[in-house]
Amino acid sequence: MVNTNRPLEGIRVIDLTRFVSGAYTGTLLAMLGADVIKxxxxxxxxxxxxxxxxFVDGESALFTALNVGKRSVMLDLRSADGLSALEALLATADVFIENGRPGSLxxxxxxxxSVTARHPNIVYGSISGYGQHGADAGRGGFDLILQAEGGLMSVTGEPDSGPVKVGVPVLDIGSAVSCALGIVAALYRRTANDGTGAVVSSSLLEFAVSTFSSIAPAHFVNGDVPGRIGSHSPTFAPYGAYRASDGHIVLAGAGSEDLWHRLCEAIEARELLEDSRFTTNADRVGHLEDLIAELEFRFVRHNRTYWIAKLSEFGVPAAEVRDLGQVLASAQVEALGQxxxxxxHPGGQKIIGAPIQIDGPLPFPGPAPRLGEHTDQVLAELHVLKRP
Structure with a gap:
């Protein structure tokens, strides 16, 4: 019986990827139960x-985090024997993933x-910087490069700060999730139809463009091009980050005029309701700097704990700005099993689990492999007597 929260059990993936985006795609599939051979x-x-x-036991913690649950096979693909062994692996595989520059393989x-011609049942997954077609397809693309050319750095940071990248490799992770989703969809179609595989691709550029899904409509209609908007919204106010006495809170107090009224009640600033600068949402956006100054003048009087409790009492959505340590130690993250x-592992090495649950948290997929750790095992499964 298939484990219900390991839905890809029985699926074999050949993983010819490196770096964040490709490696994380394979790890997501391993977390879902696939046999991922790196x-x-x-x-x-x-x-x-x-x-x-x-580093832990001489192994990079970065590598470990991005490659849990996989088996490692060492093959020299510059040799005929290495390519022959890989071909034998492909004959047993359901999925092949790679993140080289288009055309490099x-x-x-x-x-x-070539692969789908020889193995028409395979789902072939690719991740690249700029996509598989077009004038830029052959360019190499790292997260920072695509944050710049994909527009994210143009809207990140304060107006006078200069371009700022997002603090995590959001495009690497996002394109990996997109690729894994496409692979799962293609596997479903293969099962539902005639057993034929598919070619799935995602790219950092495509995911970057998709992040503008809620902002682009204004550009399509009015030609608006947003600049760096910092921690506040160019469309709603108050909606952003504010200083308290011991750090920052974020406030989503613009969902309705009722929320604006409740916010003013919570911070004992009813006089702002009579201020013509703040009568409507459009007025508040138009006088955003004044609004920020008025609110922070009040917020700095108390700490974050006080304000979160007070705003919650009045039903105003708010949260404290937490650092990574606080996030990972939070009761909610613990409850989710992330x-x-x-x-x-003798030291109890930790990883971040998958950002999805299926009948509860996905089980730990197994440790990251040592280099070539499973070469003999995997090739023996193919009845190959020695390493190529």
């Missing part, structure tokens, strides 16, 4: 094995057209 080149393997600022016969501990 193919690495001899000697150094995935570059992330030796990168980052934290063609000389090895591992591009989507921080998982490797039960086999």
């Amino acid at each position: 193919v690495e080149v001899p000697t150094e393997g995935d570059p992330y094995r030796n990168q980052g600022t934290a 063609k000389k090895l016969g591992l591009d989507s057209a 921080v998982q501990v490797d039960p086999a």
Whole structure:
């Protein structure tokens, strides 16, 4: 019987990826129960094995976090034997994933057209910086590069701060989730139809553009091009971050005029309701700097705990701005089971679990593999007697 919260159990994935976006795609599939076989080149393997600022037992914690639940096979794809072994693996696979530059695998016969011609049942997944077609398709793309060219840096930061990148590799993670979603959809279609696979692709640029889904309509209608908007909304007010006596809170007090009235009651600033600068949402947006000054003048009188309790009492959505340590230690994150501990690791190494639940939290997928740890095991499964 298939474990209900390991829905991809029985699916085999050949993972020829490196770096964040590709590696995280494979990890999501492993978290969902797939047998993910990570193919690495001899000697150094995935570059992330030796990168980052934290190491556990000589292994990069960055690599470990991005590759849990996989098996590692070392193959020299510059040799005929290595390619032959990979071909044998592909013959047993349901999914093949890669994140090389478009066209870079063609000389090895591992591009989507070649692989799907030989193995029509395979779902072929690709992640790239700029997509598989177009004038920029051949360019390499890292998260920072696409945050710039995908528009995110143009709207991030304060108006006078200069361009600011998002503090996490949001495009790497987002394109990985998109690719994994496409792969699962293609597997469903394969099962529902005639068993034929598909070519799935995602890119950092496409995900970057998708993040503007709630902002682009104003551009399409009015030609509006937003600039850096900082921690406040260009459309609603009050909706942003405000200083309290011991840090910042965020306030979503613009959902309705009723919320604005309740906010003024909560902070004992009923006089703002009579101020013509703040009569409507449009007025408040038009006088945003004045509004921020008026609200912060009151918020700095008390700490965040006081204000969160007070605003909650009046039904005004608000939250404190937390750092990573506070987030990971929070009761809610603990309740969701998003921080998982490797039960086999002597130090209890922790990872961030999948951002989805199926009949509860997905189980720990297993540790990240040592370089080539499963070469003999996997090749023996293919009746190969020695390493290529």
